[in-house]
Amino acid sequence: MSLRHRLLAASTALATAAVGALVAVSLTASPAAAADDYSAYVMGYFKESPNASGDSYALHLAVSRDGLDWMPLNQNDPVATPTEGMGGLRDPYLLRKQDGTFVALATDLKGRVFNLDNQYIHVWDSTNLTSFTGYRRVKLHSMATHSWAPEAFWVPSRNQYAVIYSAYNGTRDVFMVNYTTDFVDMGTPEVFFDPGFSVLDGDVLVDGSTFYLSYKNLSDSNLYVARSTTGAPNSFTTISGGLRQGDAIEAPVLVKSNTSSTVWLWGDSFAPANAVVYGWQTTNVDGGSWSAMNQRAFTPPINAKHVTITPITSAEHDALVDRWGAPSWNRLKSSNYPDRYVRHAGNLARIDPFPMDPTADQQWRVVPGLADSAGVSFESVNFPGRYLRHSAYNLRLDPNDGTSIFRADATFYPTAGLGDSSWTSFRSYNYPDRYIRHSGYALRIDVLSPSSPATARQDATFDITY
Incomplete structure (x- = not known):
């Protein structure tokens, strides 16, 4: 079963999918x-x-x-x-x-x-x-x-x-x-x-x-x-x-x-x-x-x-x-800009063309949601303890301050992709009508639904890959 399908499976699987445990075969x-x-x-x-x-x-x-x-x-x-x-x-x-x-x-x-x-x-x-x-x-x-x-x-x-x-x-x-x-x-x-x-x-x-x-x-x-x-x-x-x-x-x-x-x-x-x-x-x-x-x-x-x-x-x-061993991290690939991946730069989240340096700016540990283990949170590989969270609707990379507000801002529910159901969209935990999407290559959470314009739905669709 692919990682994408595991993330879209039951909530228990959502908490462990990114680890990618596999059966050993001699x-x-x-x-x-x-x-x-x-x-x-x-x-x-x-x-x-x-x-x-x-x-x-x-x-x-x-x-x-x-x-x-x-x-x-x-x-x-x-x-x-x-x-x-x-x-x-x-x-x-x-x-x-x-x-x-x-x-x-x-x-x-x-x-x-x-x-x-x-x-x-x-x-x-x-x-x-x-x-x-x-x-x-x-x-x-x-x-x-x-x-x-x-x-x-x-x-x-x-x-x-x-x-x-x-x-x-x-x-x-x-x-x-x-x-x-x-x-x-x-x-x-x-x-x-x-x-x-x-x-x-x-x-x-x-x-x-x-x-x-x-x-x-x-x-x-x-x-x-x-x-x-x-x-x-x-x-x-x-x-x-x-x-x-x-x-x-x-x-x-x-x-x-x-x-x-x-x-x-x-x-x-x-x-x-x-x-x-x-x-x-x-x-x-x-x-x-x-x-x-x-x-x-x-x-x-x-x-x-x-x-x-x-x-x-x-x-x-x-x-x-x-x-x-399987990777302990993932990448998020843009649906409508497939040469671009989600990365952090100057503590802001955006999609940039591959290849990019430092390499680890585009690598994320997909962990159980900080506010709800049925969701996911994205921890930086090269800045452990820092997570993607929304602030004034813009996505940032910030250190976990332990507050309930931070945990809520940093938690998202994977759903069938709004622009392609075989890919993934991410719905905000505390703003459930908003999804992660790119706009001008910067990431933010916007109000979206299956009836939103096609371009906006594609902006909010990603492939969970390596």
Whole structure:
């Protein structure tokens, strides 16, 4: 059951929903699950924020039931950190191997100064992503160039894994490939994809006997999708037009839905430290037509960069949550401005665009209502003991002074969203005809009802997410 549904359930559940307690499920190594068994997804990523205060050049994990709304694990802190090379990573990749276990690959980089001459990548083994073992750096080539954004896929005709990565061939950036069976002996590098212009960030989705390659064209800064029936080097033909959202785009990843014919293409902003994820979808990759997705439809983890997404089973999902833990905080996403989240700034509450610093300004502990445990109150993560409360109808972040007036002002009842019943609105405890809404991006409580103008009802509707 989602957090949103729990908050809209019985009053007892309202008091505990934000904690997100989950049932522990044990998990051991198993053969590769059939696609029919996959009912969830795991994401890997590193983190960057605009002023670098939220940067983390390590492996982070998140999980999702639907591939759209993501819950970061381990409080959005790392689950594995490199100890060799540059001591950090970018561009992680998670691959389920043929025996059902996983391997994690990553670029050997730390920070925002790029090493253009590094022949190594980071590698970990993992039975089920609840722990990471066998850490090593492996050498891919002896060229005077980099080994960026390593990704891998199984090639049945060779009975080997292909590891592809970005490198400079002396003329332009191309994709190289090494073939391996154990991610220790990496074999001999060869050119995998060289379309005659520089490319970056290759990702291969294997769908039956068809191989789809997404990549960034550095000549026009757009994303493209190519196709091959063999997955062999230099066998891919581009089948899509250029795709871009925002000012710039990179890091494409193709993901097939577990439950439908939908295929998603994710990418993130190329702007320095602008951790905005964008999405497209299609039900016919070969047709080459992709529809841009509204950010209302999905919510990535805070500050996630260069994501990798892998389907998992329900048991694996629950084992990951049991091992790493669900967040102790939430975010509130605006319905009609889905790139904006509720945050405090100068002790005032407002909705601001993501990303933002400090990161914790947008994180809230949703606790039982201070005046009525059937409602909720919002405690600041980075200013514990301070809560959102209304004063002269405006929402502020103030310290709890212990008075009954404060407790009443800081208590709200979650209801079905006035603008979308699958989202949430928050009705004031002591002004029951008023709801939290944004106006000029500032938060206040206003008189609203299901018959209020549509724009006002959307202003008062939020997604309770992470």
